[in-house]
Amino acid sequence: MNRSLVLSILSDDKPGVVEALASTIAAHQGNWLESRMSHLAGKFAGILQISVPADQLPALRQALSELQARRGIEVVASETLEAETGEPLQNLHFNLMGNDRPGIIRELSQAFASHQINLDDLQTHCTSMPWSGDPMFTAEGIISLPVNVNMEQLMDQLNDISDELGVDIELGEPEDSVTQQ
Template sequence: MKTSLVLTVIGPDKPGLVELLSQTIAAHQGNWLESGMSRLAGKFAGILITEVPEGQVEALTAELTALQEKGLKVVAERTSEPEVVSDQQRFTLELVGHDKPGIVREISQALAERKVNVERLNTELVSGSMSAELLFKADADLSVATNADLDELQGALEDIASDLMVDIILKN
């Protein structure tokens, strides 16, 4: 029987961290399924799903914990397959505007109030093409019940966009 583990990893960025992690998983007959990893502020940070034989879970977890001695902190959580929700509609959100505190807070609050689930969120700061000012960019995959009022959500996001002076686009 296979067990799924969600691993979160963080440590000072340096060459070989993915190889160290993959070798540790492979040594316990693990299968690397999905991951998202980035270099952020000099740190290597990521999350991944691995599947291992039940009999290897404790040994793998212990070896992953021991990687902290090599600078990589790993937290392992058992998981089960998520239940499939069929009455959901999925869409994306794209946002761009001058960087300022509170953008993520305002948008996430509006989404949470309408029971919109954020399934993936990527944000970045980039230089504006016409100026040296920093632009905040975000893109997100979202889901919500099929009976949700998307027009009301769009209106609420447009109000926030106007207040924050950002552009927001929702796409199905």
């Protein structure tokens, strides 16, 4: 029987990090399933899901912990839980753009959490506005919300945040917007 793990990885950004992870996983009959990895501020950061035979799990955990001593690669491994089936969720895409300032993600995530909305995917960027050079912050992602969420209240709250922080927030429906969780 296979077990599923989610790994979070942090290392100095240098060649061979992914190869060291892939070799360690393969050496324990693991299968690399899904990942997101990125270079941020001189660091390599990532998350990935793997499947590994249950009898290989202890040895794999040990090998992953040894990567830090040998290669400077920090790995935190967490076994996944079985997905709970519950009420249908509606997926929406969101986009935020405006002048950069502290607290934007805090305000946005608090609004989502207050409506029992799960933040499934979040990508943020900080760049310069072309016409002024001022810092511009963008965020986009996918949220999953119960189908009974009061959309009028949610939009009122997001509009209040937009006005307070001077940002634009848009919600839109991606394809296949209802999924079973």
